Amino acid sequence: MRNRRRGALAALFLTAAVGVTALTASAGPLALAPGESVLNSGLTTLVRQTTGPSSVAIEVWIRCPANGWDASEPGIARLTAFAAVSAKTNGASLRDLVQADGAELSVSVFQTATEIAVLAPANAAGDLQDAVVRSVFGASIDEPAFDDAKSRLAEQQALVAQSTQEIIRETVFASLFSDGPMRDSTYGDPESLKSASLDQVRSFYARSYVPAGTIVVVVGDVDAAATTARLAAISPSAGGPAPMPPSDAANVPAQPVALAPPMADVPGVALAWLGPPIGDRRAATAMDFLSDYLADSDAGAMTLAATGAHAGTSFEGQFVTLQAAGVFFVSATGTGVDAAPMETALRSSLQPVLDQTLSRDVFDRAIAAYETRLLRQMDSPEGLADNYGWYFAQGDPSYAPSATNVDLNGPYFAAAASLTPDYVRQVAQRYLGQTPVVIVVSPNHAPVNVSLRGELK
């Protein structure tokens, strides 16, 4: 059950929960998942009716570089998304309408995609769907919306600066990629925020928020035919997206990448590798399996090594499926985490999957557990919708794990079924056998002058 906490911190970490993507220029029509279609405007849609509770996930995924089309505006995508949902039409913004209807709004910005998502009560889903689409394709972004967006982004920047896990995540991508949208923080920095203008936001909105680079996903207690017709009726005129700027892999930086941020909450260490692109479906699926086997929060081999090395360690790890090279990274953070022994523990726990092939019995059980955990992530309209959106953003919508059923049909689960112990080991050696980027965060907190504080009392 979800803890619907109000507050910027909760929203921020929900926002950061998935990952990032790299997109290059589109190579042609996308292979769509069952149920997806492309309207005359170029807008891709997916409407899926599910049984059960009376809620509907409405998500719009827009493919755009977070640092601007010429890589000169770090944070512009986030600023634009905030402004779009705060811009008022007939006196009400999407934020206002969502709150009034008892719905939930989230804005997530990744390096090459922006997601605007609403979890709506079924009885208000139609109106909120219209409002979401209006904010994406028909917003009039004015000064108040821009100011609101700047305030929200400034608050997020302040929170990110205090979070070692966020700092690590940003540094992973900045270290693995030498340029393009993958390299820069999606939050930008205080200087870029200060210099951002309303005209820049309007320009980015006009260029990025176009039907041909966007998918609208509606999953839940809806009348699929009526919802699809509604989308067709309100879709705006066609417009083509610009090709996504490429992000090149960086040379391995000097090891480790040592950071001493003054406001970070705790020390930490991370290891990161490049992985296969989404186009190599079987290898990407093998990396998903390895990610689960190594970094599952309860049972992962690296998770257990990290928590065993230091009690109270917060461990995170995932393979991020991307259109270009994917990224696998793990991090261990927490008070008292010592980077050197923790790095040793993490490397040691990885070594067995490089050195030997999993036995058939262990492999079969691990595959079943991995598939089950994946399916459990899709036990809600939001879980299903997120998947469709993410794989659209990576340029391979038909490969979305959501595009399945109780019989586990579909390309993703077919790829999972094709995995063998030998192949998984080959993939592990090919990608995780490379030298990882090592990131060490040691907070450099300014000392407090205790005697002065005493004098001031």
Added chain:
Amino acid sequence: VNGLTPFVVAFAAAAVVASDPSGSDAAAAQPSAATIAPFPEPSVATLPNGAVIVSQPSGENPIVDVQTFYPAGLAQQPSGKSGVAAVAAAVVLRTPVERSIDVADIATSLGASVTYTVDPQDTRFSIECRASDLPRLIGDLASAVADPDPGQIAVTRKAAMSAASAAVADPVLVAYSMVRQAQYQGTPYADPDEGRAISLSTLAPADVTGFIGRYRTGHGAAVSLAGDVTSDDIAAAQTAVAGFAAGPPVSSSTPAPSKRGAEVVARRDIPAPWVAVGYSVPDQFSPDFPAMLVIEALLGRGGDVHAFDFGPGFQPPDDFIGGYYQYEAEPGTLIEFYSGANVDQDLHDLSDAVTRLRTSPLSADLLARARQTALGEFLTSVSTLDDRSWLLGRCVLSPAGAALENQIPTDIATVSAAQLMRVANSYLAVQTVAVVLPSNAGQ
């Protein structure tokens, strides 16, 4: 305004502008019953011992979520034994059931999950797994409940004591705890979920196994299933509770709503004050519950009923601001949390809002908007399989039965201004205020 409490402010302002003494709410636009999209009718089976099995299948993927409600929760803890519910639940999960492996580890190896929550009126175990794995896991859980391992008590008690220590330092939990202690004084529910260090230290194995023994009562027990439910799953659920005693449910002490407010103050090493304002309000099964949800929507929601749930890996919601409605407790409690530099103004706004609710009927427009907000919050709170099986189980245990699931949204949509005024006057007249001040602050 600190940006985290706009709801109360907005409501207070709206109430000033939109108050309509004529109470002409009959004209308020009401969501049509057809568009509320009620929950599908579940299958319900009541066993001879009173235990209920309820299921609501859906077919998106081959996952099933099951909640088992055992009728022994926080309010059923014996006097002086606070924390026994938490320790007992943890012992069940750590009890070896397949050779030396406990049910939690078996679940993990399958990619499934088994967790517990100590609720006010029950201890609840949640299983989410492949439908084909459920008979095994539900059987393992039943085995652990039937024969818990007292050897696990020491480690689980240590974990509870650690949680209790952490809670004492957390300003949100301190404020919450102070309100709860004042409102439920004299009942086992007055103490924190994890218990108090002094009572935890005195728990004997017999206390823990005895408490788990109280799970095994048919009346008040329920197993609710949602998702890809199979006939094997339902049969396994029935088997798990069929052997329970048919006697009356475990009793609990239910206090009368407090007629006297309280103000309590604590100090902690925190940068800004925290304030919690609590009211004794209707529980989920009360006819006044839908109206109270509308009031909660007006005052501003901060987290749902599960925000402070205690289970494995509990973490306090450290940035909790806004309303928290614990309606599983009997009576329920509504707490508004504030922190930051504008606490005084926040409290003033809350006071204004409550006064207006008690003295002036809402205008038709404001009433309609509040109902829609409450209805939307209710519907979107039931999104995952876990949410669905929880609500289904709660409803089937209510006097109204499973029909309550659809009755609540219907009643929210038809709450009147007069009802809101009556409910506000009945429940919001007395408040408990808990203040947590920075250690170095003045009075």
